[in-house]
Amino acid sequence: MTEKMCMVVSEGTFDKAMMPLIMGTTAAATGTEVHVFYTFFGTKLVTKKANPKLPGMWRLFTGMFVKKMKGVGIGNYNEFMKQAMDLGVNFYACSTTMNLMGVKESDLLPGVKVLGAASFLKLASESKTTLFIG
Amino acid sequence: MEKDATLDAKGLMCPMPIVQLAKKIKELKSGQVLELLADDVGAKEDVPAWCSRTGHQLVGTEEEGKLLRFYIRIK
Numbered sequence: 001m002t003e004k005m006c007m008v009v010s011e012g013t014f015d016k017a018m019m020p021l022i023m024g025t026t027a028a029a030t031g032t033e034v035h036v037f038y039t040f041f042g043t044k045l046v047t048k049k050a051n052p053k054l055p056g057m058w059r060l061f062t063g064m065f066v067k068k069m070k071g072v073g074i075g076n077y078n079e080f081m082k083q084a085m086d087l088g089v090n091f092y093a094c095s096t097t098m099n100l101m102g103v104k105e106s107d108l109l110p111g112v113k114v115l116g117a118a119s120f121l122k123l124a125s126e127s128k129t130t131l132f133i134g
Numbered sequence: 135m136e137k138d139a140t141l142d143a144k145g146l147m148c149p150m151p152i153v154q155l156a157k158k159i160k161e162l163k164s165g166q167v168l169e170l171l172a173d174d175v176g177a178k179e180d181v182p183a184w185c186s187r188t189g190h191q192l193v194g195t196e197e198e199g200k201l202l203r204f205y206i207r208i209k
Contacts, residue, residue, distance in 0.1 A: 022148065022149050025149050025152075026148075026149040026152050026153070026180075028156075029152050029157075029184070030156070030184055031187070031188055071145075072145065072174075073145065073146035073147065073150040073154075074150060087153070087156075
């Protein structure tokens with residue numbers, strides 16, 4: 001059976017946005033089935049309007065980070081997200097948080113599924129690795 | 135070392151050498167040898183780790199200053 005890996009992302013800043021994509025694309029490139037669950041402030045990362053910035057004062061340097069990442073082949077957040085999807089990484093939005101934050105299913109990026117905690121816990125219990133990014 | 139194809143991942147940083155490697159492998163047949171060029175310091179450990187996880191065989195590694203050459207035999 002294919003090995004599984006799960007991640008939970010609870011923050012929506014640029015650093016928290018990139019980490020699951022770096023880990024997720026690498027795991028997918030290794031043949032692992034990857035599931036990433038976005039909750040609370042992470043939820044906006046899987047919407048069409050996603051444009052994450054670095055936290056606090058670092059916010060001003062986000063553009064510089066993106067430029068550097070482009071230089072080493074990673075590209076911007078949306079390009080990287082698409083690449084992860086092409087590699088088969090599965091993305092989920094937490095159904096409760098969507099309600100709390102006013103995110104509608106039509107706001108989500110194509111391919112992102114809505115999931116509840118019970119379904120995520122089932123995936124996590126089947127996974128060898130589960131990471132919390134928040 | 136004899137090779138059937140080369141993937142130039144110079145200038146790319148983690149995770150891109152591995153992501154490109156996984157893509158390239160699909161174009162090759164079992165038994166063929168792929169040469170991977172990389173200069174990301176992380177690749178030194180990442181490529182052997184990827185090989186041991188995926189079952190492709192790392193048959194050689196060469197270092198030329200910052201440049202790393204990996205030879206991978208497709209399983």
